[in-house]
Amino acid sequence: MFNLSEFAKSNSKPIFVYLADNQTALRFLQDVENQGFTFPDGTKPTEKQxxxxFAVHSDMSINYIGFIGRIAYQCKSGSIIRLDYAEKIAE
Structure with missing residues (x-):
């Protein structure tokens, strides 16, 4: 099973995670909560929509990605790591 917390801790760049559908998004939120991620205000991922x-960070925080972040994801910016969660968990 893919462990996002280990992957995040081993990278200094934020990891931008793409979630293709609602089912994948719900699984992602549960998985990252089980691995110890929280939002910067301490909220558990499953308490959010x-x-x-989403972006995950080496400090075990998670946050939503806005418009500019989505552009960075599609432009293949070198300052982020891109991850398609559905593809990764299917491996």
Whole structure:
């Protein structure tokens, strides 16, 4: 099973996670909560609304990605790591 917390801790860049559908988003939120991630205000991921993009960080925090972040994801910016969660968990 893919462990996002280990992957995040081993990278200094934020990991932008793409979630193709609501089912994948709900699984992602549960998985990252089980691995110890929280939002910066301490909120558990499953207490938030699912979305198609999130960023995870080496400090075990998670946040939504806005418009500019979505552009960075699509432009293949070198300052982020891109991850399609559905593809990764299917491996």
């Amino acid at each position: 699912p979305n198609s993009f």
